[in-house]
Amino acid sequence: MSPSFRSSVLQEAWARGLIHQSTDLGRLDARLAEGPVSLYLGCDATAESLHVGHLLPIMLLRLFQKHGYRPVALVGGGTSKIGDPSFRNTARPILSEEALSKNVAGVRRSYEPYIRFGTAGNDGKLVDNAEWLDRLEYIPFLRDIGQHFPVGRLLSLDSVKQKLDNNLPFSFLEFNYPLLQAYDFLELARREHCVLQIGGSDQWGNIVSGVELIRRMDQQEAFALTTPLLTTASGAKMGKTAQGAVWLRPEFCAPFEFWQYWRNVEDQDVGRFLRLFTELSLEKIADLESSDVNAAKVVLADQVTGLTHGQGALPEIHQAVQALFYGGEAAESVPTFSVPPTWLGKKTIVDLLVESGLCTSRGEARRLIRGGGAYMNDQAVQEETLEARHFSEGKAKVSAGKKRALYACLQS
RNA sequence: GGAGGGGUGGCCGAGCGGUCAAUGGCAGCAGACUGUAAAUCUGCCGACGGAAGUCUACGUAGGUUCAAAUCCUACCCCCUCCA
Numbered sequence: 001m002s003p004s005f006r007s008s009v010l011q012e013a014w015a016r017g018l019i020h021q022s023t024d025l026g027r028l029d030a031r032l033a034e035g036p037v038s039l040y041l042g043c044d045a046t047a048e049s050l051h052v053g054h055l056l057p058i059m060l061l062r063l064f065q066k067h068g069y070r071p072v073a074l075v076g077g078g079t080s081k082i083g084d085p086s087f088r089n090t091a092r093p094i095l096s097e098e099a100l101s102k103n104v105a106g107v108r109r110s111y112e113p114y115i116r117f118g119t120a121g122n123d124g125k126l127v128d129n130a131e132w133l134d135r136l137e138y139i140p141f142l143r144d145i146g147q148h149f150p151v152g153r154l155l156s157l158d159s160v161k162q163k164l165d166n167n168l169p170f171s172f173l174e175f176n177y178p179l180l181q182a183y184d185f186l187e188l189a190r191r192e193h194c195v196l197q198i199g200g201s202d203q204w205g206n207i208v209s210g211v212e213l214i215r216r217m218d219q220q221e222a223f224a225l226t227t228p229l230l231t232t233a234s235g236a237k238m239g240k241t242a243q244g245a246v247w248l249r250p251e252f253c254a255p256f257e258f259w260q261y262w263r264n265v266e267d268q269d270v271g272r273f274l275r276l277f278t279e280l281s282l283e284k285i286a287d288l289e290s291s292d293v294n295a296a297k298v299v300l301a302d303q304v305t306g307l308t309h310g311q312g313a314l315p316e317i318h319q320a321v322q323a324l325f326y327g328g329e330a331a332e333s334v335p336t337f338s339v340p341p342t343w344l345g346k347k348t349i350v351d352l353l354v355e356s357g358l359c360t361s362r363g364e365a366r367r368l369i370r371g372g373g374a375y376m377n378d379q380a381v382q383e384e385t386l387e388a389r390h391f392s393e394g395k396a397k398v399s400a401g402k403k404r405a406l407y408a409c410l411q412s
Numbered sequence: 413g414g415a416g417g418g419g420u421g422g423c424c425g426a427g428c429g430g431u432c433a434a435u436g437g438c439a440g441c442a443g444a445c446u447g448u449a450a451a452u453c454u455g456c457c458g459a460c461g462g463a464a465g466u467c468u469a470c471g472u473a474g475g476u477u478c479a480a481a482u483c484c485u486a487c488c489c490c491c492u493c494c495a
Contacts, residue, residue, distance in 0.1 A: 167490095167491060167492075168490095168491090169489095169490060169491075232450095233449095233450075234450065234451085260448075263448065263449095264448060264449065265449075266449055266450055267447095267449050267450065268449090268450080269449095270449095292447095293447080293449075294447060294448085294449085297448090297449080321448085324448085325448055361458085361459065361460085362459085362460070362461085363457095363458080363459065363460075363461095364441085364456095364457085367441085367442080367455095367456055367457075368441075368442065368456090370442095370455090370456080371441085371442040371443060371455065371456060372442070372443055372455095373441080373442040373443065374442090383462085400441090400442085401441075401442060401443090402442095402448070403448065
């Protein structure tokens with residue numbers, strides 16, 4: 001039973017499954033229905049790109065902008081100097097200044113495909129909390145902000161409790177994190193008139209701390225809204241693969257790989273993901289759900305990839321898919337590796353697998369071959385010397401398993 | 413500062429002088445079945461080498477021993493309790 005909302009954003013967000021928890025959905029709805037407000041989403045600068053795990057809150061922020069609200073995207077250049085301890089077993093490494101500034105720039109760019117930034121109307125604004133956090137002085141901060149944080153309440157935060165209950169290392173540095181994020185909210189409430197902070201459900205404690213701080217210090221009402229923690233149907237964390245996170249920036253995850261990630265989601269996730277990560281109408285999604293799953297997965301992959309990397313990235317990806325999985329013509333976007341002619345009759349297929357990067361060591365290449373997972377032109381191969389017959393018209397398709405392949409081209 | 417416990421391969425976690433490149437689980441890779449899915453089953457899963465084998469690895473640095481992840485010493489880090 002879905003609550004009935006007056007504001008169109010909450011209606012849509014709810015229908016799509018973007019909402020997990022809020023401080024007061026009823027009052028928030030009333031506030032949103034009154035007219036445009038500003039809201040913010042913060043992501044720490046832990047890497048040079050955000051990843052699929054961040055995508056859900058970003059989609060929610062985007063939805064708010066679509067409905068006329070003003071989004072503020074925050075980069076945690078300041079908070080990243082501490083590191084959010086929430087629900088992690090180990091402390092985050094302390095980043096060097098250079099690494100940090102690279103990360104900040106990368107996170108900024110990660111937001112760009114999803115949020116329209118500018119200075120007019122409800123254009124979004126990008127801010128870095130280092131702007132105010134770096135200037136804080138310890139004693140004034142303790143006196144002005146610290147006094148509003150009863151230790152008992154801090155200790156009762158789930159993120160803190162988990163650390164303590166499990167005897168995990170937990171320093172005073174990390175203990176301060178919720179105060180700083182709370183202070184961010186206060187600062188953005190004052191300078192950007194943000195009345196709402198959104199985030200993943202793991203941010204609940206941090207966000208609520210801010211809501212409370214704003215009430216205590218400014219006697220203003222502010223709201224928290226979180227997105228659900230996403231796991232795949234089989235329980236794995238969203239956005240993780242063997243290679244690690246699925247990054248949003250093309251420099252860290254090629255559009256082809258990104259597309260493949262969505263193309264290969266589990267059957268049971270397709271409908272849910274279409275609602276969460278695309279902007280197709282709910283009717284259209286219902287149609288897709290009742291038709292062929294694989295077709296629906298392609299739509300999902302196209303939509304998410306198109307939004308993230310631009311529509312222009314799609315034709316090339318489709319061509320590569322055709323070539324790789326359906327025996328189509330050689331596609332430009334399938335990677336190539338050029339083979340010096342001197343290798344013929346001298347180097348082996350093992351060498352080729354390693355040199356081209358399909359395998360990371362000769363041992364791995366041998367094992368792959370022994371297990372029957374190495375192919376030349378779709379024919380399983382033995383450990384053998386590279387011969388001219390492997391190439392037709394100077395080209396050979398080399399595959400490691402069924403999903404990784406490249407073209408080896410003879411240099412002329 | 414004191415007492416005790418602990419640091420093992422991507423993660424968890426056995427081992428506690430030789431048979432340990434290190435049991436097991438998870439993750440991963442490949443194969444089979446399928447649908448570029450899930451589940452299941454099979455094989456693989458440090459590097460080099462065709463192989464025999466060689467090398468590098470059990471917090472760091474030394475030492476004892478024919479032989480050390482296993483014993484000793486110092487140091488570093490983490491946890492618990494005490495002050």
